[in-house]
Amino acid sequence: MAADLHIHTTISDGSDTPEQVVNRALELGLQYIAITDHDIVDGVNLARIEARGKGIEVLAGVEISCFYGENEIHVLGYFKQPNHPELLAVLDEMRDYRLIRAQKIIDKLSGLGLNIKWERVQELAGEGSLGRPHIADALVEKGFIPNRETAFKKYIGRGCSAYVPRKKISPVDAIKLISRAGGVPVLAHPGTGECGYILPELIEHGLKGLEVWHPHHSPIQRQYYLKQCQEKGLIPTGGSDYHGAKHHSCNCLGSVTAPMESVRRIKELLK
Ligand code: AMP
Ligand code: FE
Ligand code: FE
Ligand code: ZN
Numbered sequence: 115m116a117a118d119l120h121i122h123t124t125i126s127d128g129s130d131t132p133e134q135v136v137n138r139a140l141e142l143g144l145q146y147i148a149i150t151d152h153d154i155v156d157g158v159n160l161a162r163i164e165a166r167g168k169g170i171e172v173l174a175g176v177e178i179s180c181f182y183g184e185n186e187i188h189v190l191g192y193f194k195q196p197n198h199p200e201l202l203a204v205l206d207e208m209r210d211y212r213l214i215r216a217q218k219i220i221d222k223l224s225g226l227g228l229n230i231k232w233e234r235v236q237e238l239a240g241e242g243s244l245g246r247p248h249i250a251d252a253l254v255e256k257g258f259i260p261n262r263e264t265a266f267k268k269y270i271g272r273g274c275s276a277y278v279p280r281k282k283i284s285p286v287d288a289i290k291l292i293s294r295a296g297g298v299p300v301l302a303h304p305g306t307g308e309c310g311y312i313l314p315e316l317i318e319h320g321l322k323g324l325e326v327w328h329p330h331h332s333p334i335q336r337q338y339y340l341k342q343c344q345e346k347g348l349i350p351t352g353g354s355d356y357h358g359a360k361h362h363s364c365n366c367l368g369s370v371t372a373p374m375e376s377v378r379r380i381k382e383l384l385k
Pocket of ligand 3: 302
C-alpha cells in the first residue's frame, strides 16, 4: 500500500486535472493520494467525486507558500474537509495577491522588452491559483524562451530582474491557521531551503510532521529528516510533488510515496 501525499493539479500550477490525477494514480496502483495545490483547495472535491467507488481515497490538502524573512518555506496542510471559513478566507486573500503580483511581474517583463498579455496569462492559469509557471508558459508561447525553467533562471526566479515575491505569510501563522481549521500542518520539503534553525519554533506552534520523502531530498537527507521525526515525535510524510508531465522535472506521480502508517497517524489527528 502506497500513498502519494503531495500532488498539484490544474487548479494551481499542475498540468493534469484533478480527475486525470485520480485516474493516473489508479493506473499506478496507488491506494491513497493527497491533492495539495498551492494556496487553494478547490481541486479536492473534484478529485473526490472522480475517486468515488474506485478503490482510491483522496486526502484533502493544501500547500501554503510562506516566507520566514527572505527564506521561502512551504507548509502542507491535511484536512478532513477543507471548508473552514477562516482558512478559505486567507487562501482567497493569498490568491488575490497572486493576481496583483502577476501584473507587477508582467509590467517588469514589459520593461525588459518581453511583452505578454495579462489576459493570456489568466487564460493559461484558468480558474485556480495563478503562479509564475503560467507567466513562464506565456513567455514560452511567445517564443521569448524555450521552456519554463529558463523563465525562472533568467527573469522570474528569485533575484532576477522581473521577480516579485508573493504575499508574505509566516510559517508559524500558516501552521496556526491549519490547526485552527482542524488540519495537520507538515513542513514541506525541508531539505530544499534553510529551515532547520526554525524547526523548534515551528514545533512549538503546532507543526505535526516533516515531509521526509520528496524527490529533491537525497538519501542522506531522507535519513536525517526521518531521524528528526523519530526524535521529535513528528509524523514523517512524503509524496512526489507531481505537477504533470509539462513541469521542469517530471516528479512522476507515485515515484515518491509515504508509508500507510503515516496516513494512519495523520488521520488520527484530523478533527
Ligand atoms: P509561485 O507559486 O508563483 O511563486 O511559483 C512557484 C512554482 O513555480 C513552484 O511551485 C514550482 O511549481 C515552479 N517552479 C519553481 N522553480 C522553478 C524552475 N526553476 N523551473 C520551473 N518551474 C519552477
Ligand atoms: Fe508548483
Ligand atoms: Fe513546495
Ligand atoms: Zn508542491
